[in-house]
Amino acid sequence: MSGYTLIKKDKRARRGRLDTVHGTVETPVFMNVGTVGAIKGAVSSVDLKEIGCQIELSNTYHLHVRTGDELIKRLGGLHRFMNWDGPILTDSGGFQIFSLASLRKIKEEGVTFASHIDGHRIFMGPEESIRIQSNLGSTIAMAFDECPDSRSDRDYVEASVKRTERWLVRCKDELDRLNALPDTVNQHQMLFGINQGAVFDDIRIDNADYISSLDLDGYAIGGLAVGETHEEMYHILDVTVPHLPEDKPVYLMGVGTPVNILEAVERGVDFFDCVYPSRNGRHGQLYTHSGKFNIKNAEYAEDLRPIEEGCKCPACCSYSRAYIRHLIKAGEMLGLRLCVLHNLYFYNHLMKEIRQALDEDRFDSFKADFLAHYKR
Numbered sequence: 001m002s003g004y005t006l007i008k009k010d011k012r013a014r015r016g017r018l019d020t021v022h023g024t025v026e027t028p029v030f031m032n033v034g035t036v037g038a039i040k041g042a043v044s045s046v047d048l049k050e051i052g053c054q055i056e057l058s059n060t061y062h063l064h065v066r067t068g069d070e071l072i073k074r075l076g077g078l079h080r081f082m083n084w085d086g087p088i089l090t091d092s093g094g095f096q097i098f099s100l101a102s103l104r105k106i107k108e109e110g111v112t113f114a115s116h117i118d119g120h121r122i123f124m125g126p127e128e129s130i131r132i133q134s135n136l137g138s139t140i141a142m143a144f145d146e147c148p149d150s151r152s153d154r155d156y157v158e159a160s161v162k163r164t165e166r167w168l169v170r171c172k173d174e175l176d177r178l179n180a181l182p183d184t185v186n187q188h189q190m191l192f193g194i195n196q197g198a199v200f201d202d203i204r205i206d207n208a209d210y211i212s213s214l215d216l217d218g219y220a221i222g223g224l225a226v227g228e229t230h231e232e233m234y235h236i237l238d239v240t241v242p243h244l245p246e247d248k249p250v251y252l253m254g255v256g257t258p259v260n261i262l263e264a265v266e267r268g269v270d271f272f273d274c275v276y277p278s279r280n281g282r283h284g285q286l287y288t289h290s291g292k293f294n295i296k297n298a299e300y301a302e303d304l305r306p307i308e309e310g311c312k313c314p315a316c317c318s319y320s321r322a323y324i325r326h327l328i329k330a331g332e333m334l335g336l337r338l339c340v341l342h343n344l345y346f347y348n349h350l351m352k353e354i355r356q357a358l359d360e361d362r363f364d365s366f367k368a369d370f371l372a373h374y375k376r
């Protein structure tokens with residue numbers, strides 16, 4: 001039986017479960033970002049099991065422009081290709097087209113743009129995005145959307161959101177068609193719609209009401225963490241989440257810091273993804289319950305403690321701060337890999353702590369305690 005089950009609520013915070021053909025995801029959850037089918041920092045799908053990853057996220061645009069989704073389909077789909085049997089969410093490519101690719105031209109049919117790899121022209125609309133995600137065979141496909149710049153004026157945002165709504169209907173029709181074909185990699189592929197509307201409350205709300213009427217498998221809030229303040233982001237969650245269906249998962253795209261995640265869980269968000277743990281890890285920035293620190297600093301040169309006392313990650317179980325710092329200073333890839341493993345473990349473990357707190361009806365005190373110790 002696939003679908004979302006709301007297990008319990010603590011005010012607006014939700015403890016839930018998403019059952020899929022690739023296994024169960026306990027929520028709230030952090031999705032580990034493997035853009036091209038690998039976590040940056042030499043982290044393999046075997047490592048993902050060890051760091052408590054429940055669900056991996058890969059990118060439609062990147063896999064389409066390099067290696068190609070049709071080749072991956074011929075090889076049995078992304079799960080088989082990267083040897084990961086758990087759930088995978090693929091984003092639609094929309095965000096990358098609007099942030100990475102150049103020479104974009106947006107029309108009702110879709111977007112024409114130049115690849116960031118070799119500049120060749122690509123057309124992608126809702127049908128193309130869904131076809132690529134179907135070829136990859138991910139567990140959850142994301143609807144193809146435009147993410148309007150947060151500084152866009154109201155008229156632009158309104159027209160953009162209306163077009164994205166028409167694109168969503170086309171995405172759903174295309175996915176239904178593909179899921180019914182005999183040679184489809186995952187005939188049970190789910191579809192999440194995406195709420196947009198920049199910082200305009202009424203546009204966000206109208207859009208949330210509209211996409212909720214389409215009975216999708218889940219709902220994402222997009223276009224946040226792109227330059228607005230944290231307060232604006234929390235405000236948008238306050239006004240938007242109550243307009244999404246209670247019996248479906250809510251995903252806040254691209255967020256965020258541990259503090260952002262706690263604030264968003266409190267506002268009813270179930271799914272998160274963010275490049276911070278892997279990107280910061282590759283710069284020697286490490287997360288602990290008392291805040292972030294940089295292992296490259298001289299004060300760790302003779303520090304024999306693990307990155308964080310009590311952490312059960314592969315780095316902390318075996319190596320000292322001094323050794324990891326030495327590896328990074330010596331340019332050894334292992335140093336960065338250990339930092340990324342620790343950070344991802346920290347994020348996955350934080351979500352586990354949040355779920356336990358929700359199970360035991362003590363989310364408020366867990367959050368207060370975390371914030372009291374976490375230096376910002």
Ligand SMILES: [Zn+2]
Nearest residue numbers: 311313316342
């Ligand atoms: Zn650790």
